[in-house]
Amino acid sequence: MKVLEVKDYHEMSSIAARIIIGKVQSKPDAKLGLATGGTPIGLYKELIQDYRSNGTSYESVCTYNLDEYVGMDPEDPNSYRYFMEENLFAHINVPESQIHIPDGTAVELEAECERYDLELNRGEGVDIQILGIGSNGHIGFNEPGTSFSSHTHIVKLAETTRKANARFFRRLEDVPTQAITMGIASILKAKQILLLVSGINKAEVMKQLLTTDEVDEQLPASALKNHPNVTILADEEALSLVKNADLKT
Ligand code: F6R
Numbered sequence: 001m002k003v004l005e006v007k008d009y010h011e012m013s014s015i016a017a018r019i020i021i022g023k024v025q026s027k028p029d030a031k032l033g034l035a036t037g038g039t040p041i042g043l044y045k046e047l048i049q050d051y052r053s054n055g056t057s058y059e060s061v062c063t064y065n066l067d068e069y070v071g072m073d074p075e076d077p078n079s080y081r082y083f084m085e086e087n088l089f090a091h092i093n094v095p096e097s098q099i100h101i102p103d104g105t106a107v108e109l110e111a112e113c114e115r116y117d118l119e120l121n122r123g124e125g126v127d128i129q130i131l132g133i134g135s136n137g138h139i140g141f142n143e144p145g146t147s148f149s150s151h152t153h154i155v156k157l158a159e160t161t162r163k164a165n166a167r168f169f170r171r172l173e174d175v176p177t178q179a180i181t182m183g184i185a186s187i188l189k190a191k192q193i194l195l196l197v198s199g200i201n202k203a204e205v206m207k208q209l210l211t212t213d214e215v216d217e218q219l220p221a222s223a224l225k226n227h228p229n230v231t232i233l234a235d236e237e238a239l240s241l242v243k244n245a246d247l248k249t
Pocket of ligand 1: 035038039066131132133134
C-alpha cells in the first residue's frame with residue numbers, strides 16, 4: 001500500500017479527482033467503483049466542476065457502487081442511489097443504463113447479490129475503486145469479522161456504523177439495520193484501489209491499519225494489504241497518530 005499524506009480534506013479531494021479524471025481521459029470506457037458517505041463528496045464536487053469547465057465525458061463510463069441499505073427505495077433521500085444522483089450522477093453525462101447500485105428493495109435479496117456480482121464480473125474488472133473507511137475498519141459495509149473471500153452479500157450493520165451514519169437521518173431509529181455490500185473479494189478484484197481518509201475520527205483506525213503488518217478479518221481494511229495497487233490518500237488529522245517511522249504498508 002502506498003500512503004500519500006495530504007494536508008486536508010480539500011487536498012485529498014482534488015488529488016483523488018485528478019486521478020479519476022486522468023483515468024477517464026485515458027480510458028473513456030473506464031469502470032469506476034464508487035462509494036457514498038461524507039468522504040467522497042468533495043471528490044464528486046471536483047468531478048462535477050471539471051465536467052462543467054473541461055467537459056471530461058462520462059458517456060462511456062460504467063459505475064459500480066459499493067453498497068445500498070436494505071429496504072430503502074431508490075427515491076428515498078436516504079438511499080445511496082439518491083445520494084449518488086444528488087452528489088454526482090445528475091450533474092455529469094453518465095447514462096442511466098451504465099450506473100450500477102445494488103437494489104435494496106429486491107424481494108429476493110440473495111438473488112440480488114448474485115445478480116450484482118454477475119454485473120461486476122462482466123468483462124474486465126473495475127479500473128479504479130474508491131473507498132472510504134469506517135472507524136471500525138470496515139470497507140464497503142464489510143464489518144469486522146467478514147470473510148476476506150466474501151462476494152456481494154447481505155450484512156447486519158454494526159451499531160457503531162448505524163450511529164456514525166445517523167447524521168444523515170432524522171433519528172437513529174431510522175437508520176436501516178441491514179445493507180447489501182460488495183464483499184472483500186469483490187472489492188479486491190479492482191485493478192487499482194484508492195482509499196480516501198480524512199479527519200481526526202479516522203486517526204485511531206489508521207494507526208491500527210498502518211502500524212502493523214497484520215492482515216486480520218477483525219480489521220476489514222487490512223485485506224487491502226493483499227492487493228498490489230492500493231493508494232491511501234489520507235490527511236494530516238487522519239495520520240496524526242502515525243509517525244513515519246511506524247509505517248508498515
Ligand atoms: C460507503 C461505504 C462506507 C464508507 C465508510 C466511511 O459507500 O461503503 O464504507 O466509506 O463508512 O464513511 P464516511 O465517509 O461517511 O466517513
